[in-house]
Amino acid sequence: MSPNDPARRPLLETSKAHLVAGLTDNPANGTAWYRLAQVRQSLGAPPREIAVALMQSLDMAPSMRSLWLARAQGFYMFAYALQDDEPLAVRSQLRTIWKTDPSLRQPLLRTAVALGNMQLLSSALESDAEAKAELQKLMRSAAPK
Secondary structure: OOOOOOOHHHHHHHHHHHHHHHHHHOOOOHHHHHHHHHHHHHOOOOHHHHHHHHHHHHHHOOOOHHHHHHHHHHHHHHHHHOOOOHHHHHHHHHHHHHHHOHHHHHHHHHHHHHOOOHHHHHHHHOOOHHHHHHHHHHHHHHOOO
């Protein structure tokens, strides 16, 4: 449905209500928290509300690989809305992704570059010399020639 379609907003509001109701019954559903973040973003919610849902998703399902890249994209976009120790948890998640699944390194990098938040990925890897070197190598190989 087009973002300009007048029927879109009521459907998103209904989706949001269903997600909130479902999360009331099962607050440990990391996928539902991620979906709530998406719906909030589509509705133009304040960035902090989106970041809260992303953090809840991370808290409830940190090891759910199917959420790793999509959630990382959300964190790249809304890192400025994170508070207190939340950036530490996000950087830890990015390190986990980097270390656990090398096939996701390039997508993590491409997404960070595309969304203008290389700082988040770089800061996540800066304390690990090997990961930092690999990131720099990938950045050089991806640079326009």
